[in-house]
Amino acid sequence: MEIPEVTEANSEGTTYSDDVVVVRSLEKVFRDFWGRPKAKAINDVSFEVRKGEVFGLLGPNGSGKSTTIKVLLGLLNPTRGMARIFGHSPRDVKTKERIGYLPEESYLYRYLNSAETLDFFGGLFALDTEEKKLRSEQLLEMVGLKGVQMRTVGEFSKGMQRRIGLAQALINDPDLVILDEPTAGMDPIGCREIKDLIKNLKARGKTVILSSHLLADVEDVCDRAVIYYGGKVQQYGTLDELLTERDTVQFTMPALSEAAQKEVLEAMGRHADKKDIRVDNPSQNLETLFLNVVEKARASDETSGATSGSEVAEFLRADQPVPTQAETMLNRLADKEDEKPKSKVADEESVSAPESKVDEAKLDLLSEVKPDPVPPKESPAEKKDAGKKNLDEVDDKLSGLLGRD
Amino acid sequence: MGFKPLLAVAFLTWKASIRYRFFWVMLGLLLLAVGGMPLIVKDDGSAAGMTQILITYTLAMITAIMGVATLWISAGSLANEIENHQLQMVATKPISRWQIWLGKWVGVMSMNFVLLLFAGGVVYGMVEYRANQLTRDGLNRIKDLTENEIRQLAYNSGIPQVESDPKTGRPKEDKEGNPILVDIGLVRNSLAGLEEKKLRDKILVARASIPMINSVGRRALYQTQTNGPLSSRGVPLETWVEQMMKEYVPKREVQLLQMKIEAQQESGVNPGEIVQELDSYEKVAATNQIRQEILGYSQILGVAEGLSLQFKKPRGWNPDELDEFAMRFYFEDTQVAYKDDDLYPFVFGFGPGKGQVVQDTVQFDARTFHEIPMPVSLPSNEGGRINMFDTNSLISIFFYNGGRASLKVPYLDSRGRVGGKGVELLYKEAGFAVNYLRALGIVFAWLGALAALGLFAGSFMSFSMSAFACIGVLVISFCLGLMQDVVEEGTVMQTYTDGQRDKSYVDTFAMPAFKVMVALIKPIKDYSPVEKLTEGRSITWFELLRAYGYIWGLSGLTMGVLGSIILSKRQLAITSTNGG
Numbered sequence: 001m002e003i004p005e006v007t008e009a010n011s012e013g014t015t016y017s018d019d020v021v022v023v024r025s026l027e028k029v030f031r032d033f034w035g036r037p038k039a040k041a042i043n044d045v046s047f048e049v050r051k052g053e054v055f056g057l058l059g060p061n062g063s064g065k066s067t068t069i070k071v072l073l074g075l076l077n078p079t080r081g082m083a084r085i086f087g088h089s090p091r092d093v094k095t096k097e098r099i100g101y102l103p104e105e106s107y108l109y110r111y112l113n114s115a116e117t118l119d120f121f122g123g124l125f126a127l128d129t130e131e132k133k134l135r136s137e138q139l140l141e142m143v144g145l146k147g148v149q150m151r152t153v154g155e156f157s158k159g160m161q162r163r164i165g166l167a168q169a170l171i172n173d174p175d176l177v178i179l180d181e182p183t184a185g186m187d188p189i190g191c192r193e194i195k196d197l198i199k200n201l202k203a204r205g206k207t208v209i210l211s212s213h214l215l216a217d218v219e220d221v222c223d224r225a226v227i228y229y230g231g232k233v234q235q236y237g238t239l240d241e242l243l244t245e246r247d248t249v250q251f252t253m254p255a256l257s258e259a260a261q262k263e264v265l266e267a268m269g270r271h272a273d274k275k276d277i278r279v280d281n282p283s284q285n286l287e288t289l290f291l292n293v294v295e296k297a298r299a300s301d302e303t304s305g306a307t308s309g310s311e312v313a314e315f316l317r318a319d320q321p322v323p324t325q326a327e328t329m330l331n332r333l334a335d336k337e338d339e340k341p342k343s344k345v346a347d348e349e350s351v352s353a354p355e356s357k358v359d360e361a362k363l364d365l366l367s368e369v370k371p372d373p374v375p376p377k378e379s380p381a382e383k384k385d386a387g388k389k390n391l392d393e394v395d396d397k398l399s400g401l402l403g404r405d
Numbered sequence: 406m407g408f409k410p411l412l413a414v415a416f417l418t419w420k421a422s423i424r425y426r427f428f429w430v431m432l433g434l435l436l437l438a439v440g441g442m443p444l445i446v447k448d449d450g451s452a453a454g455m456t457q458i459l460i461t462y463t464l465a466m467i468t469a470i471m472g473v474a475t476l477w478i479s480a481g482s483l484a485n486e487i488e489n490h491q492l493q494m495v496a497t498k499p500i501s502r503w504q505i506w507l508g509k510w511v512g513v514m515s516m517n518f519v520l521l522l523f524a525g526g527v528v529y530g531m532v533e534y535r536a537n538q539l540t541r542d543g544l545n546r547i548k549d550l551t552e553n554e555i556r557q558l559a560y561n562s563g564i565p566q567v568e569s570d571p572k573t574g575r576p577k578e579d580k581e582g583n584p585i586l587v588d589i590g591l592v593r594n595s596l597a598g599l600e601e602k603k604l605r606d607k608i609l610v611a612r613a614s615i616p617m618i619n620s621v622g623r624r625a626l627y628q629t630q631t632n633g634p635l636s637s638r639g640v641p642l643e644t645w646v647e648q649m650m651k652e653y654v655p656k657r658e659v660q661l662l663q664m665k666i667e668a669q670q671e672s673g674v675n676p677g678e679i680v681q682e683l684d685s686y687e688k689v690a691a692t693n694q695i696r697q698e699i700l701g702y703s704q705i706l707g708v709a710e711g712l713s714l715q716f717k718k719p720r721g722w723n724p725d726e727l728d729e730f731a732m733r734f735y736f737e738d739t740q741v742a743y744k745d746d747d748l749y750p751f752v753f754g755f756g757p758g759k760g761q762v763v764q765d766t767v768q769f770d771a772r773t774f775h776e777i778p779m780p781v782s783l784p785s786n787e788g789g790r791i792n793m794f795d796t797n798s799l800i801s802i803f804f805y806n807g808g809r810a811s812l813k814v815p816y817l818d819s820r821g822r823v824g825g826k827g828v829e830l831l832y833k834e835a836g837f838a839v840n841y842l843r844a845l846g847i848v849f850a851w852l853g854a855l856a857a858l859g860l861f862a863g864s865f866m867s868f869s870m871s872a873f874a875c876i877g878v879l880v881i882s883f884c885l886g887l888m889q890d891v892v893e894e895g896t897v898m899q900t901y902t903d904g905q906r907d908k909s910y911v912d913t914f915a916m917p918a919f920k921v922m923v924a925l926i927k928p929i930k931d932y933s934p935v936e937k938l939t940e941g942r943s944i945t946w947f948e949l950l951r952a953y954g955y956i957w958g959l960s961g962l963t964m965g966v967l968g969s970i971i972l973s974k975r976q977l978a979i980t981s982t983n984g985g
Binding site: 070073074075076077092093095096097099101104105107108109111116120121124125126152165168226328 | 408409410412414416420421424489490491494495496497498499501519544794865926976977978979
């Protein structure tokens with residue numbers, strides 16, 4: 001594992017290269033009342049997060065993921081080492097305008113309702129009233145809490161609290177989104193929506209740090225990841241680097257007749273030991289099955305809790321052929337910051353353009369019912385099976401780190 | 406970013422108070438305390454007594470209830486949010502920690518402002534209602550009286566029956582030379598409103614002191630011939646003091662020398678080596694001590710002895726010629742066999758500059774405040790009016806002991822400076838409403854300091870600990886008298902040996918701590934608006950400003966800055982609940 005050196009832009013060490021987050025030799029020791037060391041939560045941790053990537057912090061409970069995040073947010077002071085966000089100290093107030101944070105648990109005000117929660121956090125970003133209102137409405141729609149926006153957060157289920165927590169983390173359209181266990185307590189649909197959202201944020205050039213001990217979460221969306229154990233970084237790199245087994249090859253093809261299978265196996269047996277060759281039918285995973293069932297039920301039944309989230313809030317969307325009004329506005333704001341004004345005509349066109357839904361095609365694909373266990377000839381099982389296998393392998397690795405069989 | 410984030414935090418405090426019903430409970434409590442409880446409190450039966458008790462009781466209740474609530478809510482709003490991790494969410498947004506601290510303070514204080522205005526408004530309404538009720542009761546009492554009976558009663562009460570020229574003060578006459586009587590309706594209203602007028606003149610008013618200047622004369626009355634007119638003569642106080650010192654300093658030096666020689670003998674110094682004279686330091690100390698004693702003694706007036714005091718009209722007060730002010734007079738009988746109902750005659754005089762144009766004899770009882778109305782000007786024999794303040798805005802007050810007992814008129818304050826409570830000249834500086842608002846302003850300043858204290862404690866302690874600490878500070882502040890006593894006596898011991906207080910090892914660290922606490926708490930407590938308000942004394946804008954300067958500027962700001970720094974340095978992700 002090689003950690004690239006930080007390139008400092010000046011002698012004061014305030015700005016760095018394109019890295020959004022730089023962590024070097026970070027150490028955090030918790031002490032008791034008398035100042036005696038109690039626990040070393042993180043130990044000599046170094047990594048950097050690049051602009052526009054989804055970066056995973058992976059590890060079992062208590063491995064130091066959340067501590068790292070809290071140091072990055074200025075909620076904890078490092079005992080040793082340093083952390084920089086956008087080239088500045090984690091305590092820098094101005095930098096926090098560009099950060100969105102979803103903590104591991106709901107630390108929201110229980111007496112505020114959803115709309116008031118977003119209004120309050122919007123107020124901390126000094127958003128003007130109209131903008132706050134617009135973004136709140138879109139975010140509530142996105143996280144599926146529009147129908148229960150007058151209920152106080154204290155009345156919410158854990159999943160609903162995660163949803164409103166997510167909404168507040170996005171109220172400022174942040175450049176860096178830090179999500180600590182975002183799918184904890186969420187139903188599978190919510191999990192899927194969060195993953196879609198993360199992909200969407202990435203498509204908009206945002207940087208996402210995702211902390212999770214759920215391997216599927218990380219694998220689905222992350223470009224790179226660090227794997228923690230015992231407060232130390234054990235593995236660090238792209239997912240491909242981490243997951244690929246260079247000494248194994250996997251073929252996926254349409255179902256074959258028994259004779260054809262035998263023929264292929266014989267051919268393969270000439271190049272590899274037969275006991276190392278495995279043949280089976282890929283199956284859809286439980287998440288896909290669950291999504292299909294709920295998708296069907298949603299069409300007919302009502303619920304008093306959170307509904308499935310709607311499409312990504314307009315001001316957060318990326319994959320529109322034509323930007324929406326909110327997006328145009330946000331882009332304009334962003335352009336202003338970058339001092340690259342867009343032409344007025346282009347903006348007007350954007351405003352008048354029809355909206356289209358995000359990830360509709362993908363959701364349709366996911367909700368497609370597949371009664372036949374054998375995949376259709378014209379659609380090979382793509383990466384699903386491979387993904388499952390990779391997941392198992394990562395699990396194995398992690399189990400190894402944990403010292404289990 | 407501006408102040409939007411700060412205001413968002415302040416508004417959140419409001420939301421919390423309303424959602425948790427704190428605000429409504431406070432409204433109810435205050436309404437019960439200021440509206441309901443005075444109904445069962447007994448007064449002395451007089452209008453002034455009733456009003457004084459009403460104001461004292463209600464303002465004390467408001468301060469107590471709101472003070473405790475302020476400590477509670479301010480400590481809780483910060484400590485609880487840290488413990489429940491909610492502040493982590495706020496701290497990751499673009500808002501400085503000091504802004505969070507200040508936002509909380511603004512939130513608590515804006516709520517206090519509304520609550521104080523509400524409770525204060527209720528009290529003011531009650532006071533005004535009760536004052537107006539006095540006139541309504543008066544009208545009821547005299548509604549069946551004839552015009553002659555009303556005029557007789559009004560005459561007995563000193564209400565003028567004849568219209569007079571406002572400039573000369575002379576009675577107006579009709580064409581036939583008969584005096585013009587005041588309309589009976591006006592007389593009836595004046596008679597019915599007598600009690601209310603007294604109340605508004607003495608209690609429901611803001612009267613300020615005309616400052617006494619350091620120009621005191623020691624005087625004496627004498628008669629040049631038996632049964633002849635009284636004359637007076639006097640010398641400046643400084644001259645009188647010097648004369649007294651010439652007499653007493655040598656005597657004191659002899660006493661001290663005697664004591665010094667005895668002390669040397671007792672300590673076993675050889676007779677030939679005994680120092681037989683006082684050194685220069687001992688002489689200076691003896692002179693200063695005797696000077697202070699003589700100054701204190703200058704307040705004692707023997708038979709026919711008196712004092713002249715000078716007062717300077719303040720710049721902000723520009724009275725009309727027909728306006729009045731009041732002299733407040735207080736004295737103590739120095740005899741052991743003092744009786745409450747003994748009356749002591751005083752000869753009073755006053756006039757512009759150093760002169761005296763009016764002289765009168767009045768009898769008073771001791772140890773009570775007496776008020777004598779005084780005119781700003783008097784009609785002169787040559788026509789026109791003589792202003793009692795000369796061109797330098799100075800007025801002199803003369804008074805002589807007309808009885809046989811020695812009396813003490815404390816014209817010096819506790820530090821030996823002029824301006825004691827013995828003689829005060831009071832003028833109407835503002836109305837009651839303005840004074841009342843200033844009093845509420847000082848209560849608001851106190852609440853500000855308490856809010857700062859609560860937030861300061863909440864910045865680094867858990868809610869339970871910070872609440873405990875705040876209540877501890879409150880209890881300590883109630884023990885101010887005891888601490889002052891300890892500081893003055895120089896020891897915490899209350900036992901005596903050979904007439905001297907015993908000492909303790911505890912004094913070593915208790916004395917500095919008590920000195921600091923007295924220095925911090927006493928000035929805050931000294932800004933009590935209640936006493937002044939119930940005496941109809943003015944709380945001037947300057948005093949209000951000074952109170953804010955001290956209470957907010959020093960106490961509040963110190964705690965605010967310290968609290969903000971502590972909060973800024975604090976690792977919010979470590980709380981007592983997660984043990985980190």
